[in-house]
Each structure stands twice: as C-alpha cells, then as structure tokens.
Amino acid sequence: MNTTTSRLQVTMNYLLIVLCSAVAVYPLIGILLASFYPAEQGVSPSGFGLPPSFDWQNYVTAWDQGRFSEYFTTSVVVAAVMVPASVVLSILGGYAFATMRFRGSKVIFYLFILGLIIPTEATIVPLYYDVQAMGLIDTYWALIILEVSGEVAFGIFWMRAAFLSAPPSLLEAARIDGASSWRALWRILVPFAKPAILTLTVLTFADSWNEFFLALVFTVNHMTAPAGLASFSGKYTTQIALVSAAAVIVALPILIVFIIFQREFMRGMLTGAVKG
C-alpha cells in the first residue's frame, strides 16, 4: 500500500516537473526555431512551426547590423571586472559577518539586507546625479560600480550563510594552528565553501550579463548586450527571425556558463539546505 502511494507520488512529481519544464522551455524553443527562418522568403515564424529550411544568415546579419560586437565588448568587460570584484567583496563581507564580533555588526548587516529589498528603480534618480557628478556617465565604470554595489548585498548574505554552515571548530583549529584571519579565510573557509562560491559566481555573472536597466539609464555608447537587444528589436520589430537570432546570441553565453557549472551550481544551491 505504501509503495503504491509513493509510486503515485513519484509519478505526480515527475508530471509536475515535466509540465513546469515544458512551460519554461516552450518559448525558448520557439525563439530558437524562429531564428532559423530564412529572411527573404517572407514566411512569418510562429510558435513551434519548423522553418522551411535552416538558415544561419540571420545570426550573421543580426551580429553585424545590431553592433553586437560592441555590446558584447561592454558586457564582457563589465562582467570581467564586476564578477571577480563582487565575489571577492562578498567573501570578505560574509566572512566578517559570519565569524567576527564587532560593534554595530547587526545594524550594518541589516543595512546590506536593505540593499536586497529596495529595488534599483527606487534609487535611480539620485544615483544618476551621483554618477553624473563623478563624471562617469556612459562609461564602463558606471555599470561596474553600480552592479558591484547592488550585487554585494546578496553576495554577503549568501556567503555569510555559507561560512556559518562551517563548523566553528574548523576556524578555531586554523587559528590555533597559526593561521591569521586572512589565511584562515583563504586556506580553510574558502575551499570549504567552494560550491557556494561557484554558485554565487554563476548567479553574479548571470545578473551582470542580463543587466538592462542600468545600461539603459547610464550608457549611450556603452550598452550591454540586453540593452543592445532591446534597441535592436525596436528597430526591426517586423523581422521576427532576425530579432530571434539576436536574442539567441545574447542568451548564449549565460547558457554556456550554466551548462559548464551545472553540477557545482546545484551543489552550491543545496549547501545549507541539506545538512552534512
């Protein structure tokens, strides 16, 4: 009786997972198929309809006409500086909040949490004037600084939880063994929290790559790939195949990163959720 129930439950679970996956994947497959429609035939792609022939030309056209090489440069430069910077800062902040007792630590930590709660849109106007005063409008630095400051709120929260899941005796043993705070962090805690750090890196990269709003407000000639995509799709509204190809181009790097780090990503997500 018990096994019947559990088998039924398992079946239901799988059905639910398949359903959710289908809902999530459906538009993506639609876009992928649409991107291969030959531009000149005048056939409009729709849903799951297979294109009459597979044509790579849309990708070439979109890349050239959409100035995606420029957008990609911005996105890559920003991510290359922003991801390591915010991960390192998150590790340092998380370490301090997880292991050190200092005056006002709780208040400061809640201030960081506040950064998680308040949406960027709410602070964008004063931010704009700040960035303008610093003379950073339409520069990589505007995006890097703002993205890092936004990301460390979550990063510190995340790394604090990861470090708190380490047995306190581990750090104490390192201190007795002669490690300074700095060494104990990099030699003991960071290797311990590697899955969580990898997950944070992937999430931060995804956030950075997907940055749209800040790029829209603060840049003109240094747009990120998603902002570039928005501008491109505004220009070519009727050419669905072309816009779809551009969308695939923009989404591809994240997809690759996720595929590479899939296993570590899952392990990191489960750290803290499952004991031991």
Next chain:
Amino acid sequence: MARVVYDHVTKRFGDVTALDDLSLEIADGEFIVLVGPSGSGKTTALRLIAGLEALTQGEIRVGDRVVNRLAPRDRDIAMVFQDYALYPQMTVYQNLAFGLKMRKMSKTEIDDRVRRAADMLDIAELLQRKPKALSGGQRQRVALGRALVREPQVFLMDEPLSNLDAKLRVQTRSEIKHLQAQIGTTTVYVTHDQVEAMTMGDRVAVMSEGVLEQVGDTRTVYERPANVFVAGFIGSPAMTFATMRAERREGSLVLTRGALELRIDEGRAPAGGLPSEVIAGVRPEHTRLWRDGAGLVGPLEGRADYVEMLGREAFIGVTAAGETSFTVHAEPDTPIRPGEPVWFGLDRGRVYLFDLTTEQALAVV
C-alpha cells in the same frame, strides 16, 4: 612543556557567569582532567587557555608567560576538538603539516615530523587520504596527530573520545594516556564522563556551574569528596544521600530518619560536634547485604524496588523505613527479586556526612 596557572579567572557571557574565580595550578608534564556535567564551565576553562575566548577577570599563565592577551597562535598550545575539526579539503598529510607550514618550518622538517607522528599513531598508510574517507577512529588519530606534530607546550583536549563507540573509546583512552606519558607534554583534558576522568587523569578537577568543586588525585576525589556534588558526581552507580538527624547517645553517634536508625561506634564518631541535621551519603559498593554483619553498620531492613544485573555484580534498589532509598551491592546470583524484603548494612568508615546548608564534607564515619 610548561605548567599552566589559572589565577582567579572569571569568564562572563553577558549576565551568565560561565567560570567563577577559578584558581588552579597544573604542573609541568601533568595530565589533568576537567570533569563536570554540561554547563559546568570545563570547556570554557579549556578555551580560555587556547585563547578562543577572552577572559573577563584574572590571569592565565602558560610557562612564565601571561597569555591573557596573546592570540591563539602565539600561545604554543595544540588542541584536539570534539568533532576533530579536520580540514576537509586537505589530505591527512596536509592536515598534519598545516600548522607547521604556518610556522614557516622547512619542508624537510615538516616531512620528518609528520612521518614521525604518523608512525607513532599508526596512520602512516592514511597520509594521502582525505578526512571524509576515514573512519571515526582514524579521524580521531589524525586529530591527535595534528596536535602531536606541533610539539607544543600544552595539549588541550575537548571531549576527544565522545564521538567514538564504547569499545574504541576504552582502547583510545589508554592509548592517549600512554602517549602522554611517553612524550610528557602538559595535558588538559575535558570530559563529562567520570569514568574517563578517573582512568586518565593524574589529577581530576571536578567542576559545577562555573565553580571548581574539588581538585585532587583520583583516589582522594573518590574517597574524600569535598562536598555533596563531588560525592554524587564521582562514582557509578552514584552515591545515595539522605537528610538525617545526628545525636550523641551513650557515646555513640546515632543517625535517624523516621524509623531508620544508624548507630556509629564511639571510636568512629568525630571528636568535634556535629550539627543536629546532616546529609548522610553512602556509595552502593559500600552498601552490602547483611550476612554475619562483619564490618557493617546495621542491619537495616528495606524492600527491593528493582534488581540491576551488570554481569559480574548486581545492584538492588531498596527503600528502607518506607522512604529512604539505597542502592545495595550484591552478587550476580542474588536470589532477591523486586518486592522482597532485604536486610543490609553499610561499610564501617564509609558513611559520608555533609553539612545540610553548605553541603561541605564534615566527616566520614
């Protein structure tokens, strides 16, 4: 090697006093065991030597140095943790070498020390494994090894055997003791297990609620407990206690509680006066069935509540005079069953009297 001195040490966590005015001298090369129930302050006392907690008042000296303000790494101590605290990403070799590396020791010296410790602890074949590939007992040895390679002035051990199964615990107990005797490093060992304390320590320090109740060699602590707490904590099964009236009658000391009467010979009664009410305690191994009464105070009559068979001996829970509980030692083949009457007596010179209010020891009669 060094002696360790606690000089009026107090540690408070907010409003809670974890350790209250502890003064204790641990001799160079001594193996001392801090024992007590949880919350007694024994682990706090250990962590204060390690520098993992800052003391509130007083002074701790390791050798000739006051270490109050020294960082753990500058105290020249090594610690074995209850959960071993092995670095999970490092191999056993790297675990052992880490502390030496941090001290910028040469590679050959590190290798030499690690291999020597590994041989000593019989873990040489595990050096390339990671902690998760080791059994509990092996991890425990690696944790010991990590302390050993450092060749520190003092070993600190925080319940290092509590995660092992009973058989391995007994075996490791004697190994640690043997190892310590061999290398002679001053060792402070914390446990809640009084059997561990009695079998391992040169001296035992019994603690309760942040206070050092008594310190002495194992025999003294067992035979001359300083107060009710120590008497009840040390010894298994535990000493039984009863509040009794004490009076001198015809030269004898007579202890009464309801219908229960114990008449202590004139020669054994303390010369000085006793308060009119005392706490009397007797260990189960000194409470024996009445045969010819030789060497016993009694006889006392009671009824058996339960019989606990331990293999080579048995203990009978007895209620005497309707309200006073005793645990009586008996042969394993005792015919007595629960509900049956029991005649028993107490070993002369083994009845402990304590002050009713201070609970301090008054006399042994």
